[in-house]
Amino acid sequence: MAGLSPPDGRFAPSPTGPLHLGSLRTALVAWLFARGVGARFLVRVEDLDPQRSRRAFEAGQLADLRALGLDWDGPVVRQSQRLERYEEALASLERAGRLYPCFCTRAEIREASLAPHRPDAGGGYPGTCLALSDAERARRIAAGDQYALRVRADRERVWFTDRMLGEQSTIVDDFVVRRADGVAAYQLAVVVDDAAQGIGEVVRGADLADSTPRQILLARLLGLPVPRYAHVPLVLGADGARLAKRHGAATLADRGEPVAATLALLAHSLGLARGRERVRAAPELLDEFNPAQLPRAPTVLA
Numbered sequence: 001m002a003g004l005s006p007p008d009g010r011f012a013p014s015p016t017g018p019l020h021l022g023s024l025r026t027a028l029v030a031w032l033f034a035r036g037v038g039a040r041f042l043v044r045v046e047d048l049d050p051q052r053s054r055r056a057f058e059a060g061q062l063a064d065l066r067a068l069g070l071d072w073d074g075p076v077v078r079q080s081q082r083l084e085r086y087e088e089a090l091a092s093l094e095r096a097g098r099l100y101p102c103f104c105t106r107a108e109i110r111e112a113s114l115a116p117h118r119p120d121a122g123g124g125y126p127g128t129c130l131a132l133s134d135a136e137r138a139r140r141i142a143a144g145d146q147y148a149l150r151v152r153a154d155r156e157r158v159w160f161t162d163r164m165l166g167e168q169s170t171i172v173d174d175f176v177v178r179r180a181d182g183v184a185a186y187q188l189a190v191v192v193d194d195a196a197q198g199i200g201e202v203v204r205g206a207d208l209a210d211s212t213p214r215q216i217l218l219a220r221l222l223g224l225p226v227p228r229y230a231h232v233p234l235v236l237g238a239d240g241a242r243l244a245k246r247h248g249a250a251t252l253a254d255r256g257e258p259v260a261a262t263l264a265l266l267a268h269s270l271g272l273a274r275g276r277e278r279v280r281a282a283p284e285l286l287d288e289f290n291p292a293q294l295p296r297a298p299t300v301l302a
Helices: 021-035 055-067 083-095 106-113 134-142 186-196 206-221 259-269 282-288
Strands: 009-011 041-045 099-102 148-151 157-162 166-171 176-178 201-205 228-232
Touching: 009 021, 009 201, 021 041, 021 055, 021 201, 021 228, 021 259, 021 282, 041 055, 083 099, 083 176, 083 186, 099 134, 148 206, 157 206, 157 228, 166 206, 176 186, 186 206, 201 206, 206 228
Parallel strands: 009 041, 201 228
Antiparallel strands: 099 148, 148 176, 157 166
């Protein structure tokens, strides 16, 4: 519709190590989506894992983005500085009667979800702790048992249209929004932050597509706007697995070549800058970028 602002985008890495080529490619695509329509592009550091997050990794990640010519608007936002917002969201869900404590371990969840007698065997959380009585929950909490907090999703079906994957429809299971260590879970933090930052379109890797129905449901429960989504195909190693450190030469520093050569490689994998050996910086790709022409299959980068 005329008069509507273009949807702002973002890139939200976790500072737990250097960015590999798959993450850099996703950052490039997200930047092109936003800048291609004149929208803002924001960077958010998802540093809620205190055991693995490091400021040194964050600094290296931001340096890599700058090296590719990716710029962003405003200051970098860190989730570790936004804990109060997550507590407010949890309190809202609690008031709505949508939260319950879950004492299950990962092993117990895995075993229960794969039980052959379950009609949805292999699905998500089987609802074990939802069935506990108030007295049993109180007893276990008083005994000091650790627990996470789950959203009662009532097996609601969520539909959405993904710009890359097309029409999607999934029944949402009860999912964790606060971990047993008291830290807000990814599902909650990302929804709260995207809304607070005014993100209109989330562009990220296809491995996160399964999280989207949960996040859409959560946004609705919290009365927050739901962004559009575009999940881009993953970058794979030569063995067909998702690109990781074990594949070697997977970061800008590891490759030992001019940044322009790596940028050209990423651009070629997106169907851009064909026939060009070098691309000096990402803005050179804007004129030819067309989301409708992006590849729909995973890419193997050597």
